[in-house]
Amino acid sequence: MSLTQQVLKGDRLALSRLLTLVENNSPEGRAALAELFSHTGKAHLIGVTGSPGTGKSSLVNQLVLQYRKMDQKKVAVIAVDPSSPFTGGAVLGDRVRMRDLSGDDGVFIRSMASRGSVGGIAQTTAALAQVFDAAGYEIIIIETVGAGQSEVEIARLAHTTLVVEAPGLGDDIQAIKAGILEIADVLVINKADRPGVEHTERALRSSLELARPVSRVYHHGQAMTVKAHKPPPNTWIPPINKTIATDGSGIAKVIESIANHMQYLRTSGEWNARERARLRSETEALVRDTLMTQFLKGLPEGAFESALERVFSHSLSPIEAAQFLAQTERPQTPRATKEQP
């Protein structure tokens, strides 16, 4: 039986080995991805991002516990930590907070190093999610590197993105940058047992209103925010949930917010729009790669390098170099016709 067949049958060791092949972008991994594609598209991808130490892993631990209590759906976790830019090595420590999940065959946790990627996830994180999807994991939670910057990559990949904040991170205003708020579908203020929660919540609400204007109604002459249970059609206002990830308080509400967001995605057509955009950009990137490889193969020996040299010496601009190469005669086809029989 082939590795992909074993994976489809639920073999966990085969799944783990395939994840490695895909993570390493090996030819076998790529072939398997192609084979598995028709089995994908069923999973709900949930991204969890936020500054270092806000409690992302602890929160993931609680979310998975809760999901597993709710129904029989299998849950996968992909936890990304940074690679050292100097040695390429990494210490991946997110599992430390997920020990409650061990012993459950319906859960699969995979740690992943960012391997030089800067967007908070690794180059092959999306591909790993596809493998889990094909293997029947209906909920896939992806914890990003805790950079706290604008981690747009995760928003592109995940259907629902959770942004985790915590009180007392020093400068709240700094931490709550507009960029990270724009990617949030659900906001979580974790460590609600710590002092300063109200302050963090106020700061979040006001940044949120700047980032995403909220409709208001007037009542007795006072401006009131329209409540989340009655949003204008086709807009999603990220709810703010408070949690204590170390004891599970507030987790049920987060699960509810995620479910509501899923519902919104489905009814608004956003789900389809996101899927199509994601698949389109993936296909486009692959077409680009393929054409580039073909193009380079078709060029005369050394033509690309010599054009590059001229760019390096500033005697040719990159645009001119590209145009020049595109017009360069291809050794096989055009030349063959010129040679007289």
Next chain:
Amino acid sequence: MSEHTIRVLVAKPGLDGHDRGAKVVARALRDAGMEVIYTGLRQTPEMIAEAALQEDVDVVGLSILSGAHMALAPRIMELLKANGQDQVKVFMGGIIPDEDMPRLKAMGITGIYGPGASTEEIVKEIREATKS
């Protein structure tokens, strides 16, 4: 594709809280370019085998300073085998009396290190053992 990145699980089985050695080794392996999955304290053999499976590691590194190695090691070796991970190399460190070494080696443990062991030596021997 570049050569395969060595993935190592570093775990502390048993109940003792001596985690300095495990952390020192984890960092040394990272600095040698390996990817280290660190699972922390108080891991049961079952947890260790499960993590090794999910992470598809090349090496499992155990740090035991409690004296319980003769109880823990055989169980971990057994579980790795039962999961089909016979090819995984197991390294071990901590407080391991010399007289236990032959039996541990006979169980299939590749390398055993005590206090003061050089991390360069450990890196070198892990590289050696994972060469395919």
